[in-house]
Ligand code: SF4
C-alpha cells in the first residue's frame with residue numbers, strides 16, 4: 001500500500017527539527033570555493049583595467065590616478081571572470097553572499113593614503129626616469145647626427161671633386 | 162456539437178513557474194484547439210554577441226536557463242572549440258560529463274516535484290525536492306554555484322573536482338538512488354497517480370516524429386533519439402542506451418524521466434570510475450574565431466542546437482540557440498486536442514516546459 005509508505009516518514013517528520021535553517025538568524029554554511037561576492041585588495045591594484053574590460057556586465061570601473069576601484073554589486077553576476085583575468089591577483093571570490101544593500105549604485109574602494117603616496121612617488125620617479133631617458137636619447141641622436149654629417153672641409157673637398 | 166468558447170491559459174497559472182499563454186478553444190469541457198503565444202520574457206541574449214566577446218559570451222549563454230545552465234555553457238563552448246579546432250583534454254571532458262549528468266538529475270527531480278504538485282500530491286512534491294537538494298549541494302561543492310556553474314571555458318573547464326569530492330558524489334548518489342526507489346514506486350504504481358497520468362495526452366510515434374518532438378517527450382512516444390549518442394564530452398566512452406517507452410501518454414513521459422535519473426546515476430558512476438588522472442584542464446585557444454559550427458547537445462528537456470558564426474573578430478557574427486521546449490511546443494498543442502480542460506495544466510507540465518530558454 002503506497003499510502004502507508006510515507007507513514008513512517010510522516011511520523012519521523014513530526015519529531016524531527018526542520019531541515020531548513022533560520023537564516024539570517026543562523027549563519028549560512030557555504031562550501032569552500034562557493035562563488036559569493038568579489039573582494040579586492042585595493043592596495044595591490046595597479047589600475048590596469050583588465051577587470052573592467054573582461055566583465056560581461058560592465059559593472060566595474062577603475063580610476064588609476066585617483067586609486068579607486070568601484071563595483072555595482074547589484075549588477076555583478078559573480079561569474080569570476082575578472083578574478084581570472086586580474087594580472088596582480090588582487091581580486092578574490094569570497095564565499096557567502098553580500099548582505100542586502102540599502103541603496104543602489106556602485107561601491108567605491110580607495111587606496112590607503114600611504115599607498116597613494118607611494119604610487120605618487122613611483123609615478124614621479126618613473127616620469128623622471130622617462131624624461132631622463134628621453135633626454136639621453138635626444139642627446140645621443142644629436143651626437144650621431146653630428147658624427148654622420150660630413151664637416152665643412154670635407155664638403156668643400158667633395159664639391160671640388 | 163456544443164458551443165465553442167475560448168479560455169485563456171496562462172501566462173500566470175498555478176502549475177506554471179514560467180509565463181506561457183495558450184488560448185484554449187473548448188467545446189463543453191473538451192479542448193478542440195490550442196493556440197500558444199510566447200514572448201513575455203524575451204531578454205535578447207543572442208543579440209549580445211555584438212557587444213560581448215566570445216569569452217564573455219560563455220557566461221551570458223549559460224544564463225539562458227537556470228536549470229540546464231551548465232549544458233548551455235557546454236554546448237556553446239563545444240561549438241566554439243570546433244570553430245577553433247582545439248581538442249579538449251580528456252579530464253575536462255569527463256568533468257563536463259559529470260556536471261551535465263548532475264544537472265540532468267536535479268532537473269528531472271525538479272520536474273517530478275512539479276508534476277506531483279500538478280496532480281495535487283504535495284507530500285511527494287516535497288520528497289522530490291528534498292532529494293534534489295542533495296544534488297544541488299554537490300553542484301555547489303564542486304563548482305561554487307548551486308545552479309549557475311560558471312566552470313566552462315572555451316577550450317576546457319576552469320575547475321577540477323578532486324578525488325575527495327568525487328567520493329562524496331559517489332556516496333551522495335547512493336543515498337539519492339535509495340530514496341528514489343521509494344519515490345519511483347509512488348509515481349509508477351500508485352493507482353490514484355496512475356489515474357491522472359495513464360492514457361492522457363497521447364502522442365503517437367508518427368505525430369511526435371512529424372512535429373519534431375525532442376528529448377524525453379519524443380522518447381516517451383517510442384522514438385529512440387538521444388544526442389548524447391552523437392559523442393560529445395566523454396559520452397562515447399560510457400555505456401548507455403536511450404530510455405524509450407511506447408505508449409506516448411503522460412505516464413510514459415513520467416516513466417522515461419524517472420528511468421533517466423537512474424541512468425544518469427549509472428553514467429556518473431561510470432564517469433567517476435573512468436576519469437583519467439591529468440592535470441591539464443583546458444587547451445589554450447589563440448587568436449580570434451573564424452568559421453561556423455552547429456552543435457547539438459542533449460539537455461534534460463531534449464535536444465538543444467547551438468549555431469555560432471565568426472569571422473576573425475573577437476565578437477561573433479551570429480549566435481543562435483534552438484531550445485528543446487521550442488521544439489516541443491507543436492507537439493504540446495497537438496496533444497492538447499481532445500483532452501479535458503481539467504487535464505490541460507498537467508499536460509502542459511509533462512513536456513517540462515522551460516519558457517525562459519525558449520525566449521532567451
Ligand atoms: S564577477 Fe563577473 S560580473 Fe562580477 S565583477 Fe567580476 S567579471 Fe563582472
Ligand code: SF4
Nearest residue numbers: 045046048049051086
Ligand atoms: S585587473 Fe586587477 S590590477 Fe588591474 S585594475 Fe582590475 S583589480 Fe586592479
